[in-house]
Amino acid sequence: MKKLLGTSLLLLSLTVFGQVQEDSIQFSKISIEILNNGKSYTELKDLTKNIGHRLSGSEAYEKSVKWAEQKLKDAGADKVWLQEVMIPVWERGKESLQIKTxxxxxxxxxxxxxxxSEGTGGKDISGEIIMVKSMEEYEKLPAEKVKDKIIFFNYPFSQSFVETFRGYGDAAKYRTTAASLTAKKGGKFAIIRSLSSAFDDVPHTGAMRYEDKVNKIPAVAIGNTTADELEKLLKSQKITAKLNSNCEMKGEKLSHSVIGEITGKKDKSVIVVGGHLDSWDVGEGAHDDGTGIVQSIEVLRTFKKLGIQNNHTIRVVCFANEENGVKGGIQYGKTAKENNEKHLFALESDAGGFTPRGISLEMDDAKRNQIKGWSALFFPYGVYNFEGKYSGTDIYPLHDMGVPTAELVPDSQRYFDIHHTEEDTFEKVNRRELLLGAVAMTQIIYMIDKNW
Amino acid sequence: MKKLLGTSLLLLSLTVFGQVQEDSIQFSKISIEILNNGKSYTELKDLTKNIGHRLSGSEAYEKSVKWAEQKLKDAGADKVWLQEVMIPVWERGKESLQIKTxxxxxxxxxxxxxxxSEGTGGKDISGEIIMVKSMEEYEKLPAEKVKDKIIFFNYPFSQSFVETFRGYGDAAKYRTTAASLTAKKGGKFAIIRSLSSAFDDVPHTGAMRYEDKVNKIPAVAIGNTTADELEKLLKSQKITAKLNSNCEMKGEKLSHSVIGEITGKKDKSVIVVGGHLDSWDVGEGAHDDGTGIVQSIEVLRTFKKLGIQNNHTIRVVCFANEENGVKGGIQYGKTAKENNEKHLFALESDAGGFTPRGISLEMDDAKRNQIKGWSALFFPYGVYNFEGKYSGTDIYPLHDMGVPTAELVPDSQRYFDIHHTEEDTFEKVNRRELLLGAVAMTQIIYMIDKNW
Structure with a gap:
């Protein structure tokens, strides 16, 4: 009996070893294929240079829908379709901020x-600037000191965190809440210091939210250098600010997420890999999130190119409207539920096209530990960190339905220098870094498809 | 007895836990200090923009010697001095390469x-171009097919390796040996495809070597795009190339490495941390190796700023002449031996100022395993890979004397896009990536100083 057990263990370990070796060879094939023949970089160039930024509701976004549809067909998808989504239409228009010393x-x-943000309807709105350095300081300000004033929330992006997403998370409430907080005490508009890790003067936009039943006043961002200069000026004098802007939320319109898939050979349960197709209306939406889109398409192309027989359906989703509404993600989840589709796993890439370091896992411990058990396979590709417990914004609706979700974790050091700015351009993306992200994504999808 | 042993083990584990906690706190202090107050980035800007590239023997190199001396004093070194080194003086002069279709x-x-490389002495040298795609192909060429010809070694940088240093190592022999190989079969000069991971037209220089007793003919590099175009042209026609260049090795001259240290509080044994002060004569020598220099100075400054009591002497060495002779490293080792100085450890940063991923260890297994035992402390700083077994060029002489040596391992994806080119400028360095490298360097030096 003992001997038999020994033999079975030996056979088992040989089988496991054979599996690991087979996976290791497949990982290597995926990497060599993508590093040499990957199309992510040239496709990103096409998307960013020929379409450019593509805010929900814009003509450019609609062009990108057609673009993604074609790219998914070119990559070899068995089926490509558009999923209807009602998306918000927000427009910036002309805008200017001036100060009088x-x-x-x-x-x-x-x-x-x-x-x-709402604008000023093309009229000038002006008032004295009151600076606060933190929420706590603002909370202590009595309403009479805020009334008719411009509140300047000058909270700096913390450099102390190693992961810059923590610095971003730490400062994000200023962007989302500054306007309503200011309005509640009677202020005229809010200025925030940009959520930026850079030491430059580039302003960063990004989503804000109005509280219900609170007057909708404008909120604007200034770059770090301007914020520092303004702080200095305010130490010695009163400063008046004047805003004139035409931003406006113009209701909703019908648009689309773009979906392409290769059908499962064993069953029709679905593995999702995606990013968001929309971007803010500045720069080129390169790292946010053109890279996630081209990498996701690369995953599908690589399965086809290498002839990997996928057990389950592998579906690329180019989500609409992540930036200012997440309507694409919400609609996708809703439709999946309505159609009673079984989703095995969903992976998003929406943290920039930088060199990958890990995969963050939002799922139960059994599944998490199974994936961690594969980490030796990923190590040679620079992917070592499976400790994160979050996943992408667009796939939260799937997560909430009980689907195990995950996000690619690229190196975060450069992301918040350029996030939501004029500087988020193709030139800021490195070819090999981008491709290695697609390699890691293809590898994890391969493992999930094979083992789940 | 059993109970006593239990108590001792408990005490021991509490002590170990206390140690780890103390180290973890110190790691955090080092990181927060450098990410917020580090001077590496502004000092690199000063070095690259106010001095620029600084080839051995140039006036700029001599300026950088004075610059480093001052920066080490500013950082709080107890002692700063110049170490005499005889360095080669190679000058490029005017150069041009033309082809006739x-x-x-x-x-x-x-x-x-x-x-x-030698030049043409200002005269035109011309001949028909013969292209080979590999060493093997060149070896098969009979001498009569090479005689009076120009040999174009068109070996591409492999994209297949995840670590780009492996691609570099794979292609490096073409740069070092092309001239002598061509000369031995009677060719007039050699052209190589640049050792470049980029898909652009930027030529990369770098050291070549002449074999003894072989005619010293010129060797030049062209960028990838030009190489591709030339290859295409050669498929349909004969091409003549004409080189006119004034490069010249002009003998040797006296120069200096720059050294600064903080004296050990317990003993005078030495821990070295360094990079090389010289660069090639194009670009600004930013990633290669201005970043290693400013990071090494940051280590010393951080020890002083945080008041860390160093047991051993911590010595920053800004090595002369890494690029075309390693004379600074060789001289440093020689002097250390002559003065009978005990060296505990040496760390170099000479792989670019990119986000750090690991520390490569060239030492016996006992020491390697001790350092690997600290890896949990490094993990939160993105430093996880201690598998490398090489170290820096300048500290090889120390390694050969039995000193345990190591090198910072930054992410390698972008390095060979810009290495030894006009593009190796300050703008290619990210502030946080650079500073995190200095964090990891300070942390490992802190651990070695405390535990060895």
């Missing part, structure tokens, strides 16, 4: 209205 | 002579 002259500041 | 017109190509 004690010498009486007006000076224009580099700025961007925050996304979803 | 079958339509008879001459066309200039973007090129760089390889470092240490």
């Amino acid at each position: 004690s010498n009486g002259t007006w000076k224009g500041l580099k700025m961007l209205s925050l996304g979803n | 079958s339509n008879g017109t001459w066309k200039g190509l973007k090129m760089l002579s390889l470092g240490n």
Whole structure:
């Protein structure tokens, strides 16, 4: 009996070893194929240079829908379709922010209205600037000191966190809540210091939200250098700010997420891999999230190119409207539920096209530990960190339905230098870093498809 | 007895836990200090923009010696000195490479002579280009097919390796040996395809070597795009190339490495941390190796700033002449031996100022395993890979004397896009990536100083 057990263990370990070796060879094939023949980089160039930024509701977004449809067909999808989504239409229009110092002259500041913010309807709105350095400081300000004033939330992005997403998370409430907080005490509009890890003067836009039943006043962002200069000026004098902007939320319109899949050979349960097709209306939406889109298409193309027989359906989803509504993600989840589709797993890439370091796992411990058990396979590809417990915004609706979800974790050091800015361009993406992200995504999808 | 043993084990584990906690707190202090107050980035800007590239023997190199001396004093070194080194003086001068296609017109190509190469003495040298795609192909060429010809070694940088240093290592022999190989079969000069991971037309220089007793003919590099175009042209026609260059090895001159240290509080045994101060004569020597220099100075500054009591002497060495002679490293080892200085450890940063991923260890297994035992402390800083078994060029002489040596391992994806080119500029360095490298360096030096 003992001997038999020994033999079975030996056979088992040989089988496991054979499996690991087979997986290791497949990982290598995936990597060599993508590093040499991957199309992500040239497709990203096409998307960013020929279409550019593509905010929900814009003509450019509609062009990108057609673009993604074609790219999924080119990649070899068995089936490509558009999923209807009602998306918000927010437009920026012309905007300007000026300050008047004690010498009486007006000076224009580099700025961007925050996304979803109302404007001034093309009229000038002005008032004295009151600066606060933190929420706590703002909370202590009595309403009479805020009334008719402009509140400047000058909270700096913390450099202390190693993961810059933690610095972003730490400062994000200023962007989302500054307008309503200011309105509740009678202020005229809010200025925030950009959520930026860079030491430059580039303003960062991004979504803000209005609280229900609170007056909708404008909120704008200024770059770090301008914020520092303004802080300095405010130490010695009163400063008046004047805003003129035409931003406007113009209701909703019908648009689409783009979906393509290769049908499962064993069953029709679905593995999703995706990113979001929309972007803010500045820069080129390269790292956010053109890279996630081209990498997801690369996964499908690589399965076809290498002839990997997928057990389950592998579905690429190019989500609509992540930036200012997540309507694409919500609609996708809703439709999946309505159609009673079984989803095995969903992976998003929406943290930039930088060199990958890990995969963050939002799922039960049994599944998490199974994936962690594969980590030796990933190590040679620089992917070692499976400790994160979050996943992508667009796949939260799937997560909430009980689907195990995950997100690619690229190196985060450069992301918040350029996130939601004019600087988020193709030139900021490195070819090999982008492709290695697609390699890791294809590898994890391969393992899930094979083992789940 | 059993109970006593239990108690001792408990005490021991509490002590170990206390140690780990103390180290973890110190790691955090180092990281927060450098990410917020580190001077590496502004000092790199100063070095690259106010001095620029600084080849051994140039006036700029001598300026950088004075610069490093001052920066080490500013950082709080107890002692700063210059170490005399005889270094080679190689000068590029004017250079041009042209090709004549079958339509008879001459066309200039973007090129760089390889470092240490002889020129044409200002005269034109021309001949028909013969292309080979590999060493094997060249070896098969009979001498009569090479005689009086120009040999174009068109070996591409392999994209298949995840670590780009492996691609570099794979292609490096073409740069180092092309000239002598060509000369031995009677060729006039050699052209190589640049050792470049980028898909652009930037030529990469770098050191070549002449074999003894072989005619010293010129060798030049062209960028990838030019190489591809040339390959295409050669398929349909004979091409003549004409080189005119003034490069020249002008003998030796006295120069200096720059050294600064903080004296050990317990003993005078030495821990070295360094990079090389010289660079090639193009670009700004930013990633290669301005970043290693400013990071090494940051280590010293951080020890002083945080008041860390160093047991052993911590010595920053800014090595002279890594690029075309390693004379600074060789001289440093020689002097250490002559002075009978005990060296505990040496760490180099010479792989670019990119986000750190690991520390490569060239030492016996006992020491390697001790350092690997600290890896949980490094993990939160993105430093997880201690598998490498090599170390820096400048500290090989120390390694050969039995000193345990190591090298910072930054992410390698972008390095060979810009290595030894006009593109190796300050703008290619990210502030946080650079500073995190200095964090990891300070952390490992802290651990070695405390535990060895």
